[in-house]
Amino acid sequence: MSHIKVELKKEDVAKLKEICKSFNNQPGELINVLHKAQTHFGYLPAEVQEVVAQELNISEAKVYGVVTFYSFFTMIPKGQHPISICTGTACYVRGAEKVVDEFKRRLNINVGETTPDGKFSISCLRCVGACGLAPVVTVGEKVYGRVSPDGVADILKEYE
Known part of the structure; x- marks a missing residue:
């Protein structure tokens, strides 16, 4: 990079x-x-x-x-709407990897990157402490639970 x-x-x-x-x-x-x-x-x-x-x-x-x-420091500017996908055990076994792949596909960026317009960035977290809602995605401070790949488009529409 x-x-x-x-x-x-x-x-x-x-x-x-x-x-x-x-x-x-x-x-x-x-x-x-x-x-x-x-x-x-x-x-x-x-x-x-x-x-x-x-x-x-x-x-x-x-x-x-x-x-x-330290993983909490970054040298890459985050997007206006930073997206974090939990990939901890509970989220992972409930399909977090497919959710990550769908965000990557729709935004055409990889984990750790920011869209060219600066609107979105994607990162993965180990656990957000909401295992009962797995898989969990956060966009800024807003938490989304039980996210499926089909729900990614709806989440992104909220920020366009």
Whole structure:
């Protein structure tokens, strides 16, 4: 996957510095800093990681290593309507894989990607804690239970 260059505005850099300062620019607070930065920007592009590394006085490689190690961090911008499909055991045995395939087919993207118009992105989760409703899909904060491949079109129509 190629890297898309992101031009950080002065306000963006100032916000990152403020986030780092809120944790006293302590290298041991890297994960907390990254969480706040991702909440603000929606993802953690290389340019954000570079500023964080400078402010915490650690290597960019260390920041990148943490971002790529933990699954809750992402370097890819999420869509306006992020779709997450639970693939935990209960959802998997009730057909989650077919639901994933149908979202991929209809949106013409793979898991971890965002549609070219920035409207949708797809990710898989291990468990959302609603096993009785398996398979479960979330779009943003909205939860859909007992989703079948046939129900994918109806879910997408709600956001078009």
